[in-house]
Amino acid sequence: MPDLLDALLERLLGLPSSTVYILVGALAALENIFPPVPADTAVGIGAFLSHRGTVVATTVFAVTWASNVTAASLVYLAGRTLGRQFFTGRLGSRLLNPARLERIEQLYRRHGAWGIFLSRFVPGVRAVVPPFAGVARLGVVQSLVPMAVASGIWYGLLTAVIAKSAGRIEDVVRLVGRLNWVTLLVALGAGGAIVLAVRRRRVGDLSK
Template sequence: MTTTTDGSWLTALVDWAVSLMELVGPAGAGLAIALENVFPPLPSEVILPMAGLAASRGTFTLFEALFWTTLGSIVGAFLLYGLGRWFGAARLRAVAARTPLLHPEDIDRTVAWFERHGAKAVFFGRMLPIFRSLISIPAGVTRMRMWRFGLLTAAGSLLWNAIFVLAGFFLGESWHVVEMYVDVLQYFVIAASAIGVAWFVWARTRALLRRRGDASPASD
């Protein structure tokens, strides 16, 4: 199988993932995707089409490619879910209390939001770059029922994985056509996240300066 190579560390990771598939078959694809959930820079957008390409060449079946990559997604998601559950809301509140511009109430609001919308967040989050991994942590923090988290993760992951596995299966070496659209989505998610963080920092800094300004006349 061939990959896009540019001599970078990312290429080395992709080459390792492809070698793993060639060595142990579809279980190797599942292991690579499980690691991608824990280490997002490992690109599922490359690993999954390679699994589809291998299936088209008869290395393993299309069903095996979909089954093992989805299983890998579930395993990786539960690792981060366990981390979030272990850390818990109480520790997050303590961290927020010691972090500039954050308040423990921020954690309470986030937990309350996730308890209301967590199901949609987990399902659709599995189809968003970056968030597809991180969404497991708040699910663990809020102690979403494990069976529910597992089902939502499996459904969202199967849909996401199928797009790229089938692209590799049917498009062969031309699967990069799909990758271009994912790059646009990824840039959009990064830009939206950056804007959100910038707005939060601006709003909190402005509120802090206003409080200090209101307190200064009183101290005089």
């Protein structure tokens, strides 16, 4: 693995900064369409390259954020306009049966902006948030604002930590993994706290 990362680093160091920005931005965008794309690692490597003077960390963040939010917005709009038609069709209903689709829509409507915001910090889940927010026909502002804020926080944190703390290319993968775990735990904790607060409020309202 270290040899592979070193070889990748040497290749990237030989590229113009504009090409590096394009690659990082493209991977950050593709994550919303094909979740297995290693967007976090690509952004981390981009931030690491700021040590070598190849790129500027703040520009890596700006390109990443803009690309990710733009792609998420387009996927949301596709889900809003075409998603329900697809999932109620022959192929879509095989991938996701109507009962499960209805359950997902109910969850999105119930948790709204907070659910979208926290879900965007969960690895593997963040990519499916935009299309199903669209399928559930949540409002544009209600959907895109929390997506954009969560994306800004996540990629800002990722870029800042790696740009300041990664001394070797191997540190990038380690730090990306740690940050994913930390944000996952924080998101789950915050989500649990919100659910508990809502339940207590409902119990209080019923007791009045």
